[in-house]
Structures are given as structure tokens and as C-alpha cells.
Amino acid sequence: MTSRRGAAISLRGVGRTWSQADGRGAGVEAVDLEVRAGEFVCLLGPSGCGKSTLLNLIAGLDFPTVGAVEVGAARVEGPGPDRTVMFQDSALFPWLTLRQNVAFPLELAGVPRAEVRSRVDEALRMVHLFRFADAPVHTLSGGMRQRGALARALVSDPGTLLMDEPFAALDAQTRDVMYGELERVWQATKKTVVFVTHNVREAVRLGDRVVVMATRPGRVRKLIEVDLPRPRADADRNANLLAAVVMNELRDEISRVQREEADDAWTMGASPGAPGRRLGVGGGL
Numbered sequence: 001m002t003s004r005r006g007a008a009i010s011l012r013g014v015g016r017t018w019s020q021a022d023g024r025g026a027g028v029e030a031v032d033l034e035v036r037a038g039e040f041v042c043l044l045g046p047s048g049c050g051k052s053t054l055l056n057l058i059a060g061l062d063f064p065t066v067g068a069v070e071v072g073a074a075r076v077e078g079p080g081p082d083r084t085v086m087f088q089d090s091a092l093f094p095w096l097t098l099r100q101n102v103a104f105p106l107e108l109a110g111v112p113r114a115e116v117r118s119r120v121d122e123a124l125r126m127v128h129l130f131r132f133a134d135a136p137v138h139t140l141s142g143g144m145r146q147r148g149a150l151a152r153a154l155v156s157d158p159g160t161l162l163m164d165e166p167f168a169a170l171d172a173q174t175r176d177v178m179y180g181e182l183e184r185v186w187q188a189t190k191k192t193v194v195f196v197t198h199n200v201r202e203a204v205r206l207g208d209r210v211v212v213m214a215t216r217p218g219r220v221r222k223l224i225e226v227d228l229p230r231p232r233a234d235a236d237r238n239a240n241l242l243a244a245v246v247m248n249e250l251r252d253e254i255s256r257v258q259r260e261e262a263d264d265a266w267t268m269g270a271s272p273g274a275p276g277r278r279l280g281v282g283g284g285l
Contacts, residue, residue, distance in 0.1 A: 004159045006192025007072035007082065009035035009058060014067035015217075016053055027053040029217035031067070040186055040193045042207035044200065044250065046257045050218020051196040055162050058194060059085050071160060081109075084158040088165045090149035092137045099124070099133040102152045109156070123151040126185055143174035147181060154185065161186075163195045167202070176234070179205055183231060200250065204243045205232050212249045215257055222249050 014031040028050035035041050043051040056062040057069050060078040069076040071083065092101045102123055106116045124130040127147040137145065146166060153161060167175045183206065186193055197203050203210045207226050214221040224246055232239050 003189050004082065004157045005190045006038040007159045008037045009033075009160065009192060009194065010068075010070040011054070011057070012068050012070075014054075014057065014064045014069060016050070016057065016062065017065045027218055028057075029219050031218070031220055033211065033220060035192060035194060038190045038192055040195065040206060040208045042195045042197055042203035042210050043213060044197055044203045044210050044246070045213030045218070045221075046215055046250070046254050047198070048218070048257065049213040049215035049253070051213060052164055053218060055085070055164055055194060055196055058160070059083055059162050061085070081156055082158055083160045083162060084153040084156060085162045085164065086149055086153045086166045088168050090142075090145040092145055092148055092152070094137050097134050097136055098129065098140065098148050101137060101148060102155050105152065105156050119155050119157075120151075123155040126154060126188070127151045127181060141174070142170055143177055146170065146178060150182065150185065154189070158191070160192045160194070163193065165196055165198070168198070175202075180231065182206070187230075200243050200247050201234060201239075204228075204239050204246060205234065210246055212246060212253075214253050221253065224249070 011031050011033040014033075015029045016027040017029075018027065031050075031054065033054075043054060045051055053062065057064055058071065058076065060076045060080060060083065071080075092098075093104070096104070099120055102120045103116050106119060111119070121130065121133070124133050127150050129144060129147055129151060132140065132144065137148070140148065149166070167178050170178065179202075182193075185191075195203075195206060204226055210224045210226060211220055212222045212224060213219065224242075226242065228236070228238055228242065234240075
């Protein structure tokens with residue numbers, strides 16, 4: 001299987017709004033972002049900041065109200081074989097074996113059977129699951145299922161992997177294994193990766209750059225370069241220092257969202273009954 005290398009991604013003046021009962025609500029607004037070919041970029045921000053919206057726009061699963069999204073030299077006008085989306089849930093079919101799950105997109109595309117077999121074998125070897133190829137999905141651990149989902153994402157040889165919190169449901173030890181697996185595959189294939197996360201340490205661990213997003217409407221707040229050697233570890237002092245810098249950028253946004261969703265007296269880190277929280281008798285609630 002000839003590997004398709006990653007393409008550059010360009011978002012210029014991108015906005016996405018939806019009609020609401022009280023007017024038009026903005027998901028993202030005036031987003032300008034350039035992702036280099038083969039780059040690993042993490043989109044980081046609080047809930048509702050438009051991370052998944054941007055991912056869907058790049059995937060061609062949704063379309064901007066204004067602005068343009070391009071992958072390579074082509075404007076995105078719908079889904080395509082050059083882009084694959086991987087979600088938090090592995091979404092493997094439980095009634096099929098792992099091999100059958102990974103083969104599914106190739107069979108759907110009408111790829112000849114002999115080629116399907118060789119490409120599936122190669123994808124499973126890439127994620128170290130070849131000896132489990134004929135195992136029923138329900139017998140696999142959560143981490144193995146996500147590695148299977150990664151194999152299925154890779155088997156069609158997309159240039160771009162779009163990943164929407166793919167490791168959020170995994171335990172810490174399994175996540176650490178998956179970080180290493182994903183980083184190894186990315187370095188070997190030179191794909192472009194856009195990775196959505198709420199986790200600051202995950203973003204610093206994986207990304208070449210972290211896109212810190214603001215919310216309501218969603219927009220780019222800051223781009224932070226992660227100029228650290230790979231592989232990275234959670235215990236790495238420089239990674240922890242950079243994670244603190246990223247968290248400071250994010251703190252105001254998280255606090256603002258919480259105030260809007262709770263009350264104007266909410267402060268980040270406050271507990272019920274703490275000064276400034278104004279809960280309980282005489283609290284004005």
C-alpha cells in the first residue's frame with residue numbers, strides 16, 4: 001500500500017451559524033488557521049468553543065456559513081477518501097471480527113478482495129494487532145478496540161486524520177499506550193493530524209502546535225508552538241511548564257463559560273459556601 005502523505009489545511013475567515021428561536025447562534029466565527037502538511041495540531045478549549053465544529057468542516061460533514069476550508073489545493077465540498085474521522089467511541093461493529101471491521105471501508109469502496117486482505121494485514125500490523133485479526137470485537141479491551149479503530153482509519157490511506165477526543169473514555173495507563181502508538185504511526189506515515197481534546201497535558205504531549213480556542217462564538221485565541229523533543233512523557237519538566245502556560249491561556253475561557261452557565265459570582269476553583277460564591281441563606285438565589 002503506497003502511503004498518502006498529509007496535505008496542508010487552510011481555514012480562511014470561517015464562520016458557522018445556526019438559526020435559533022432567539023436569533024442566529026454562532027458555532028465558530030472568523031477562524032483563520034493554517035495547518036502545515038504532515039503537522040500534528042491539537043484543538044483545545046472548553047465545551048462549546050467549536051472544536052468539533054471545525055473538525056466537521058474540515059471533514060466535509062458540515063459546511064461553513066462564510067469563509068472557505070481547503071485541504072491541499074482543493075476546496076472542501078464534502079467527505080473524501082483523503083480525510084478520515086476517528087471518534088471517542090471506536091464504533092466497531094460488535095458482530096464482526098476485527099479484520100472484518102477494518103476491511104469494511106475498503107469493501108464498501110469496491111476494492112478487490114486480494115488487495116483488501118493485504119491492506120488490512122498491513123494496517124493491523126501497524127497498530128500491533130495482527131495476531132488478533134480474527135478475534136470477535138467484544139473480546140478486545142478498550143485500548144485494543146481504539147487501536148482497531150485507528151487501523152480502520154488508516155486502511156483507506158487518508159492524507160489527513162481528524163480525531164475527536166479518541167482517547168477520552170480510556171483509563172490513564174491505556175491512554176499513555178495509545179499516545180505512543182499514535183505518535184509512532186504518525187511519524188511513520190507523515191499524515192496530517194488534527195486532534196480535538198479538552199486535556200491540556202494530552203495536547204502538549206501530542207501536538208506540534210496547540211490551538212487554544214475561545215468560545216461563544218468559537219474562535220482562535222492563541223497558537224502555541226510545542227518545541228519539545230519526542231517522545232514526550234507526562235513527567236517531563238519542560239512539558240509540564242508548557243502545560244501550565246497553556247492552562248493559563250485557557251483559564252479565563254473556562255471561568256467565563258462556568259460563570260455564564262452557573263452565575264456571575266462563580267469563580268474558578270471556588271467551592272459551595274466559599275466567599276464570593278453567595279450560596280445558601282441570604283445568598284440571593
